[in-house]
Amino acid sequence: xxxxxxxxxxxxxxxxxxxxxxxxxxxxxxxxxxxxxxxxxxxxxxxxxxxxxxxxxxxxxxxxxxxxxxxxxxxxxxxxxxxxxxxxxxxxxxxxxxxxxxxxxxxxxxxxxxxxxxxxxxxxxxxxxxx
Numbered sequence: 001x002x003x004x005x006x007x008x009x010x011x012x013x014x015x016x017x018x019x020x021x022x023x024x025x026x027x028x029x030x031x032x033x034x035x036x037x038x039x040x041x042x043x044x045x046x047x048x049x050x051x052x053x054x055x056x057x058x059x060x061x062x063x064x065x066x067x068x069x070x071x072x073x074x075x076x077x078x079x080x081x082x083x084x085x086x087x088x089x090x091x092x093x094x095x096x097x098x099x100x101x102x103x104x105x106x107x108x109x110x111x112x113x114x115x116x117x118x119x120x121x122x123x124x125x126x127x128x129x130x131x
Contacts, residue, residue, distance in 0.1 A: 008113065008123040017044040018122040020057055020112035027129040033103045036072070038112045040096040046116070050087035053080040054096045055115045061128070063106040073100045106130065 013019035023037040040046050040054050047053065056076045062069040075098035083090035096114075107130045113123045 008121045010123050013124065014043045017041045017046045018054075018114065018116050018119055020114040020122060020124050022110055022112050022124055022126045024110060024126060024128070026127075027131050028104075030105050030130045031103055033101050036100045036102075036110060038075075038098055038100070038114075040114050040122075046096060048077075048080055048093045048096070050080050050082040052118050053077065053094075053116070055117055057096070057098055057112060057114045059100045060111040060113075061102065061104065061108055062111065063104060063108040065106070066108075069111065072102050073098075104128070104130070 011019055013021045018040065021039045021042040025034055028034045036059060038057050038059060040057065054077055056074055058074045059072040060069040061072055077094035077096060079092045079094040081088040081090050081093055108128055109125050110128055111123065111125045113121060115121055
């Protein structure tokens with residue numbers, strides 16, 4: 001049986017430019033809003049060319065004991081140097097970083113995924129504790 005999970009790749013973000021890096025507190029206050037910053041290419045910059053770029057980053061939260069994750073948000077990156085003059089002729093380029101904010105009463109796992117138009121789907125995760 002085919003499984004969409006098999007399409008996602010993962011690696012150490014310090015040596016692989018496609019992995020979404022999740023920057024967030026390890027522990028947060030119950031019910032208090034906190035921020036999660038996600039960056040692709042934190043250690044090794046990812047190209048941002050018309051022909052090779054990151055299209056989006058998505059963030060999910062899987063609360064402990066719940067069956068399904070919650071989709072927190074999606075950030076799209078649409079400026080890759082293209083213009084009416086052709087590929088890589090614009091001076092406008094997106095930067096692959098975004099900030100999501102949410103609150104929860106439960107611990108769980110934060111998941112980030114990203115999509116490279118050439119190298120496919122990438123993922124990363126971090127545990128979240130509640131105090």
